[in-house]
Amino acid sequence: MKNQPAPSKFMRWFDPRFRQMGTWAFILNRVTGLGLALYLLLHLFMLSKLVQGETAYNDFIALAKTPVIKVGEMFVIAAGIIHGLNGIRIGLTSFGIGTRYQKQMFIGLMVVSLILIAGFAYVMFLGE
Amino acid sequence: MSQSKWNITLVVYRQKTGGHGFFQPFPMEVDPDEYVLDAIERVWAFHDRSLTFRHACHHSTCGACGMVVNGVEKLTCITTIRSVTHDGGILKVQPLRNFPVVSDLVVDMSNFYTRLEQAHFGQVAALKNADLAYEKPKYREQEANNERLVDCLECGMCISACPAALTSTSYVGPAILAAIQQTYVQTGDPDLLDCADSQDGAWRCHSAFECTAVCPSNVDPGWRIMDLRKRIVGNRVAKLFEKNKEKVAK
Numbered sequence: 001m002k003n004q005p006a007p008s009k010f011m012r013w014f015d016p017r018f019r020q021m022g023t024w025a026f027i028l029n030r031v032t033g034l035g036l037a038l039y040l041l042l043h044l045f046m047l048s049k050l051v052q053g054e055t056a057y058n059d060f061i062a063l064a065k066t067p068v069i070k071v072g073e074m075f076v077i078a079a080g081i082i083h084g085l086n087g088i089r090i091g092l093t094s095f096g097i098g099t100r101y102q103k104q105m106f107i108g109l110m111v112v113s114l115i116l117i118a119g120f121a122y123v124m125f126l127g128e
Numbered sequence: 129m130s131q132s133k134w135n136i137t138l139v140v141y142r143q144k145t146g147g148h149g150f151f152q153p154f155p156m157e158v159d160p161d162e163y164v165l166d167a168i169e170r171v172w173a174f175h176d177r178s179l180t181f182r183h184a185c186h187h188s189t190c191g192a193c194g195m196v197v198n199g200v201e202k203l204t205c206i207t208t209i210r211s212v213t214h215d216g217g218i219l220k221v222q223p224l225r226n227f228p229v230v231s232d233l234v235v236d237m238s239n240f241y242t243r244l245e246q247a248h249f250g251q252v253a254a255l256k257n258a259d260l261a262y263e264k265p266k267y268r269e270q271e272a273n274n275e276r277l278v279d280c281l282e283c284g285m286c287i288s289a290c291p292a293a294l295t296s297t298s299y300v301g302p303a304i305l306a307a308i309q310q311t312y313v314q315t316g317d318p319d320l321l322d323c324a325d326s327q328d329g330a331w332r333c334h335s336a337f338e339c340t341a342v343c344p345s346n347v348d349p350g351w352r353i354m355d356l357r358k359r360i361v362g363n364r365v366a367k368l369f370e371k372n373k374e375k376v377a378k
Contacts, residue, residue, distance in 0.1 A: 002143070002149060004226065005299070006297065009295050020336075020341040022338055023291065094354060096354045096355050099355075
């Protein structure tokens with residue numbers, strides 16, 4: 001019979017159509033979490049290059065200062081802030097704190113996220 | 129009832145046992161203040177007698193007519209056509225998600241009912257236990273032990289809307305966890321907490337709160353799951369101290 005739960009349906013997690021704000025928070029947490037996990041792998045891979053010596057290290061630093069990598073780093077910072085602050089909301093509501101106000105908490109924390117991300121972007125791209 | 133009629137297209141999911149699912153359109157004239165269930169019944173009465181769907185009370189008491197209407201779980205007997213579409217618009221009706229389709233809009237809810245029974249969910253509770261803890265009591269103190277029917281209609285719409293229930297075949301789902309919470313509040317039976325304290329129980333919830341958003345009866349399953357977690361952790365801590373006490377006594 002069809003229409004039953006299945007792990008293969010996980011892509012539908014990322015479809016926010018007709019859903020409420022809680023789903024947006026759910027999707028954001030998954031996307032940022034997956035992004036951060038991918039970044040960790042990339043980070044470890046890049047660090048492993050350092051054992052190849054001084055030239056490799058200098059090449060890595062030069063690469064890290066290119067605009068493309070800086071934009072990528074900005075995404076990592078944004079993902080870290082969003083995931084962390086949304087995580088606080090989930091942690092609080094999971095123990096019955098502010099559960100009824102989870103929507104308002106989400107909006108408030110995402111506004112804080114935007115301010116922090118804008119602050120980091122200013123320092124990274126215009127602060128020098 | 130409004131004076132002007134609307135022309136809409138009711139698009140109904142069709143699937144017979146073993147067959148492939150498809151959508152069948154039924155253009156019709158409706159009163160926009162009629163309910164979605166009225167439009168479905170019109171298809172059955174005037175267009176196709178082989179259409180199957182569940183319904184009984186027509187006034188949001190039985191919970192049988194829960195369906196996905198234009199993408200959102202609705203109790204079709206209290207959802208006006210006006211609230212979900214517009215003149216010339218489409219009204220798409222599908223069976224609840226996460227339940228096997230038996231025929232057309234009818235889903236197999238037997239597993240769901242079995243799980244509710246396992247939670248020892250009662251249909252009646254004292255007023256003080258039937259209301260949500262954060263609500264202002266609507267009764268006088270001396271009436272606190274008077275009983276009423278509990279809010280949950282057992283419609284299954286919360287399970288249909290839950291993203292965790294979409295991908296996990298073993299997750300018990302919001303309605304069952306809400307039932308366990310309510311029964312625990314009434315009985316204080318610690319076995320109920322043990323029952324919910326598993327990866328397919330209260331800890332599977334990923335806090336999307338879609339269950340609360342679609343619940344037609346103010347059960348607030350999301351809040352109840354979080355309350356259940358709090359009680360589970362409290363129970364675990366209490367057990368830890370009991371074990372330590374026993375060790376000291378020995």
